[in-house]
Amino acid sequence: MMAVGFQTIPYTFPGQVPNPDTNQPGIEVSAGDPDLPVIVLLHGTGGDIRDMIDPADAPVAGQNYDYDGAFPPPVTVGWSSYPGFGVWSCCELDPKKPVMSWRDVLSANQFATAAYSQVDPDGFLAPPGSPPPLGPVDELAVVMTELIRHFRDETRFVLLGHSRGGLLIRKFLRDHVKLAERVSTVITLHSPHTGSELANLADTVTAGVTWLQGEIGTLATDALGWLLALAQSDAYLEMAVGSPFLTALAAGEQPLPWINYFTFGGVSVRLTRIRSWVYTPDSAFPRWHTPPFLHRRMVAEVPGISPVANTLPPTIDELTEGRGDLLTADSRDRLSFAMHQTNPINHAEALWHPTIQAQVLNILGVNVPVPPADGVTSFWW
Amino acid sequence: MDVQELALDAREIVRRFRRTHTNYHTRWPNRDAVPEGVTFGTPSEHPLDEDRLPAALRAELRAYKKAHPHHAITFLKHMRTVDGRPELVIEDRGELPSDAQLLILSQTVTLAACDSVRIVTDLFVARTE
Numbered sequence: 273m274m275a276v277g278f279q280t281i282p283y284t285f286p287g288q289v290p291n292p293d294t295n296q297p298g299i300e301v302s303a304g305d306p307d308l309p310v311i312v313l314l315h316g317t318g319g320d321i322r323d324m325i326d327p328a329d330a331p332v333a334g335q336n337y338d339y340d341g342a343f344p345p346p347v348t349v350g351w352s353s354y355p356g357f358g359v360w361s362c363c364e365l366d367p368k369k370p371v372m373s374w375r376d377v378l379s380a381n382q383f384a385t386a387a388y389s390q391v392d393p394d395g396f397l398a399p400p401g402s403p404p405p406l407g408p409v410d411e412l413a414v415v416m417t418e419l420i421r422h423f424r425d426e427t428r429f430v431l432l433g434h435s436r437g438g439l440l441i442r443k444f445l446r447d448h449v450k451l452a453e454r455v456s457t458v459i460t461l462h463s464p465h466t467g468s469e470l471a472n473l474a475d476t477v478t479a480g481v482t483w484l485q486g487e488i489g490t491l492a493t494d495a496l497g498w499l500l501a502l503a504q505s506d507a508y509l510e511m512a513v514g515s516p517f518l519t520a521l522a523a524g525e526q527p528l529p530w531i532n533y534f535t536f537g538g539v540s541v542r543l544t545r546i547r548s549w550v551y552t553p554d555s556a557f558p559r560w561h562t563p564p565f566l567h568r569r570m571v572a573e574v575p576g577i578s579p580v581a582n583t584l585p586p587t588i589d590e591l592t593e594g595r596g597d598l599l600t601a602d603s604r605d606r607l608s609f610a611m612h613q614t615n616p617i618n619h620a621e622a623l624w625h626p627t628i629q630a631q632v633l634n635i636l637g638v639n640v641p642v643p644p645a646d647g648v649t650s651f652w653w
Numbered sequence: 654m655d656v657q658e659l660a661l662d663a664r665e666i667v668r669r670f671r672r673t674h675t676n677y678h679t680r681w682p683n684r685d686a687v688p689e690g691v692t693f694g695t696p697s698e699h700p701l702d703e704d705r706l707p708a709a710l711r712a713e714l715r716a717y718k719k720a721h722p723h724h725a726i727t728f729l730k731h732m733r734t735v736d737g738r739p740e741l742v743i744e745d746r747g748e749l750p751s752d753a754q755l756l757i758l759s760q761t762v763t764l765a766a767c768d769s770v771r772i773v774t775d776l777f778v779a780r781t782e
Contacts, residue, residue, distance in 0.1 A: 355761055553660070554669050562732075564737070
């Protein structure tokens with residue numbers, strides 16, 4: 273995580289408590305060029321402020337596996353009296369790779385940012401009840417009020433939301449038009465605007481992950497447990513395709529004429545490889561030595577279950593390579609009144625991938641080259 | 654759970670064999686250095702030919718000869734290890750043939766019971782011309 277100068281703006285919201293992991297009691301505002309818009313960073317379901325400021329350490333977003341990285345070279349184990357063949361040890365996931373957060377990238381390009389942990393991150397955007405309890409939308413109104421008070425009158429705001437954060441933005445704009453007058457741009461990253469089938473098929477997802485657990489044990493939970501938790505959350509029930517919430521949100525929805533809208537979607541379900549250490553083939557051939565077998569081991573990908581989650585049954589677009597990003601389908605990440613960009617990246621990668629970050633910078637007026645999405649392993653700015 | 658079958662690289666296996674090869678005449682320069690219980694000699698003392706091969710290896714060699722009908726094969730070395738320890742080492746002081754001429758035959762047999770385990774490996778080195 274890049275060191276960024278920031279201050280915390282406290283805000284009062286019923287039910288909002290400091291996150292015990294981040295101890296984040298308010299809005300973290302990073303400094304930037306006062307002539308540029310302030311970017312308000314909104315995390316998605318099950319996440320918290322770390323999704324946007326330190327995604328490698330975030331509980332849900334922290335899926336930054338280096339699935340394109342080269343395998344380590346073979347390792348010599350030692351001499352043995354018997355031939356070595358088959359599995360040495362199983363299994364492990366790809367190691368994590370360093371990533372840059374949205375706040376890091378935007379700060380490096382002189383934008384001020386604002387980020388906070390939303391109340392009830394895996395609950396409802398529109399909590400049921402009469403009267404409904406205050407929820408994330410009301411909270412965003414409080415946050416925006418504080419930010420407008422904090423910055424100059426001419427400051428404009430860009431709302432950048434990942435996953436459910438994009439739906440939060442839409443509901444906020446609908447419910448708080450006066451506050452929305454200070455918003456110039458809306459950017460949603462892999463937000464299921466017309467829903468996700470994941471909630472509809474939570475049982476199928478459960479079955480897939482359970483099968484994988486039978487193959488590789490707790491590693492399956494490490495790799496996909498978060499997916500299961502999200503699929504079964506209230507937030508995803510609310511975002512199910514055809515849900516009353518989404519139907520009401522879309523009914524009569526019109527873009528606000530002073531706002532530019534952009535949406536992004538992903539079409540890769542690749543998350544990590546399942547790797548195993550196996551004996552190299554020459555470990556089974558004796559040498560002119562006593563003992564005669566020199567055991568070496570090397571990393572190999574386990575067929576049938578690797579890479580994850582490509583091997584899960586592609587019963588829905590969300591889990592289908594070329595159509596979804598693990599949690600949302602690209603076709604449902606779109607808004608009719610928004611410019612849309614599709615990238616071959618998964619849901620979590622929308623939080624750090626250099627391609628999408630460069631595309632957003634260009635939207636914000638920073639002219640930077642956009643690296644190809646495939647095979648990118650390092651940052652270039 | 655299956656692990657994908659790894660491709661065998663014949664040249665690499667031969668190269669690796671050469672890389673770890675050490676002539677036992679340099680390890681055991683005189684008879685006193687030979688570990689107890691090990692038969693150590695040269696091909697002139699213990700003639701090496703096809704008849705010394707276990708039946709399965711003779712079958713393998715027949716198949717190889719059929720595929721390479723013009724190759725003459727001269728056996729140079731024979732080692733037998735039991736549980737990884739040498740029992741028989743026959744070789745002269747010569748270097749290994751070139752990679753293109755090197756032929757390696759081996760067989761490992763095992764026995765396992767509640768009270769014993771044995772792993773016996775026979776390894777033959779020959780020159781093809």
